[in-house]
Amino acid sequence: MEFAEYFPIWDKLAPGEQKKLSDSALYRRVKKGTLLHGGSEDCQGLLLVSSGQLRAYIVSEEGREITIYRLFERDLCLLSASCVMQNIQFEVTVEAEKDSELFVVPSGVYKALQDESAVVANYTGQVMASRFSEVMWLLEQIMWKSFDKRLAEFLLNETLLEETERLKITHEAIGNHLGTAREVVTRMLRYFQSENIVKLSRGIVEVMDAARLRELCGK
């Protein structure tokens, strides 16, 4: 596992900067379900994914969740180092959604580089702009898209990520991704089942008619 291979702007850094980063980056292998970051006081460092899948989400006071984005190979999670990003005033939780491998870049090391280097600072800005864009997309979905379309889109995306039509996922977990009560998910899934779009069994949602799902979400 070479840090250099995964850090997107490696070639644009000076040798001294490269050394600081690779010397300080910690390699971690984590099991599915591992909590990697929780709350703004926890500022261990930036997470650079080398394999697997992470999920960033927010939690309401009542414990309701909504997924705000996911991170895949070569993605960098800035918000786990929110102390590095001045003016970030919200808290996200990050967990491994699959068994994953990642590098942790200590916050202090990254901050020192960013303060000195326009290249690093601009890269941080680009990553933040990507996450910001994902949240804007989510906001538009929530505001203007009906729940059947959001659920259809979610199920289609899951079949791609999991590479199977037979999804091992509970209604509650779907609700936590979409920020919706379990009952609402169950109701819509049963409607999908009555239309032969999905088939439900314990802990399983099997997509039977992906074409109809695509049609539903206008793809």
Place this chain on the structure above:
Amino acid sequence: MEFAEYFPIWDKLAPGEQKKLSDSALYRRVKKGTLLHGGSEDCQGLLLVSSGQLRAYIVSEEGREITIYRLFERDLCLLSASCVMQNIQFEVTVEAEKDSELFVVPSGVYKALQDESAVVANYTGQVMASRFSEVMWLLEQIMWKSFDKRLAEFLLNETLLEETERLKITHEAIGNHLGTAREVVTRMLRYFQSENIVKLSRGIVEVMDAARLRELCGK
């Protein structure tokens, strides 16, 4: 109107950078209601507010609106120069919500500075982090706060911004801020009126009981 007085990191710039910015910045005085930026293809420049109030909002395909943030004196609007910010993949519209004075910094000039200067790049990141935080706040409100609380918070905020309890605002305009249909706004305002919290007349919402509004939104 001195640009230097309004640009937040002026003192941290080198004299050459200061000159580039102040030579290129255009001073504009605009009337309430002026459209300052619309869509991602329009990339005239960064807007630096010297007085007044701007509103940034998104618009759905059906023409529904929701305010994502407002800009006041000394605030910088990056998204009107989204071509400068790599990876910004959404479109906002910016309009003057009051008669306003502002500077327009041409996108190309700012981008050239940002590419060279860690100070400018980090400042851009801070501004983006602030806007990102505002959108996250909004997302949490929409997901987890009931409409009566959001409306109470909006009305209280308006009385502060307008410095009067007697707000000249239509139900439709409130709907456009909050991303809600006019009918929903009217229904809730009538309920507030029945509780003697507000008094409604043509084009006017008068706040009668600010304490109750504060109570409602938990302030």
